[in-house]
Structures are given as C-alpha cells and as structure tokens.
Amino acid sequence: MPIEYLSGATEKPRLIIGITGASAPHLAIHLLTALRQLNTVATHLVISKAAHRTIELETGLRPDDFAGLADVYHQRGDIAATIASGSFLTLGMVVVPCSMKTLAGIAHGYSDDLLTRAADVCLKERRRLVLVTRETPLSLVHLKNMTAVTEAGAIVLPPVPAFYHGPTTIEDLLAHLSGKILDQFGIQHDLFPRWLGATAAQDFVGGSVR
Structure with a gap:
C-alpha cells in the first residue's frame, strides 16, 4: 500500500537497505536487484566503511555498482540524510549482511554512522x-546482542538456506532468502514457491529430488 506522506502526495513506500562488512555482499546484490525488478518500493541504500572493502574482495565490484541498483544512495557519513530522521516515513530497514560489529552497535544504541543511526530510528x-x-x-556475546535487539523490536534473520522448495542452484538459495526478507515487510513477490503441505510437495529420497 502506498504511504501518504506529510506533503499529501502518494509515493511508493520506502525501504532502507544497509550493507555492512560481513561476508556475502551477494545477498544485498540479489535483494536490490529483486526490488528493482518488482518496482513496488523506493530503495534507500547506505553502505558501511568496512563493506566497501568486502564488496571489492568478494564480488570484484565497486560500491558505486551497488549504489546504481538503489533509487537513492546515502553517504555513510551524512548524518543529515533523510533516513536519519523519524519524520521521514519508511517501511523500515534491512541490514544485509549484518556484521557482528553493526549488530553490537544497534543492540547498544551506538550510532556512529548513518547506517546505525537509521537502524536506531527504526527501533525508536x-x-x-x-x-x-x-x-x-x-x-555468547553475539547471542546476547541478538537477544538485545530482539527485545528492542528487531527481527534477526540469519541467511540460513532452505531446501523444501527443491533448490538446484545458488540463485535458488539467494532468491529464497530475498523472498523471506521481503515477506517481513509485506512486499509481494514470487521469488520462491511456497510450501503447500506434504501432499503437494515433491518426494525426497536420499537427499535428492525424485
């Protein structure tokens, strides 16, 4: 559903996407690409300092390549950006992937850049x-921080692969994760087949699809 903004104009709902320095920036690439293809929300992207290095090492791409997939790109040091304010209406935010450092910052309200500030805004x-x-x-430190953010209202969604939909490629696994993220925000998609019960499922024998 479109959000009625303070100006009275009807726009696409906004979703903030943060990328941190944890391994697997590929997760963010897939999500951003899927959202661009759906074209139902406006994406606001912010990338942490450490993520710039991880992106280069693991994908061979530049942060600017990621920025081109978003509707709006925010510099991590721009604390005056729109997403730093609660008056800027959004559906919320996903941090993908989320490093343990960023998790710790969010869990303890330590907003030292725009990414953690935007996450703090979503919580408040x-x-x-x-x-x-x-x-x-x-x-144990990681687990306690996950408990802390969950108690504060966040959802911890580790990128755990599922196999009930019979994936055969890495793309299938990435699509399932992107779909699970979009489900959390009520964004409609057809990225993976839904579970319809055992009677409708494929038979699995010895770990392979029959």
Missing part, C-alpha cells in the same frame, strides 16, 4: 528492522 519509531546476521560459529 517502532518500524520493522530486519538484521541478516552473518557469522558462524556464534559466541
């Missing part, structure tokens, strides 16, 4: 905040 305004936390194994 009671908007949806989804953290795609990527680390393994998890220490």
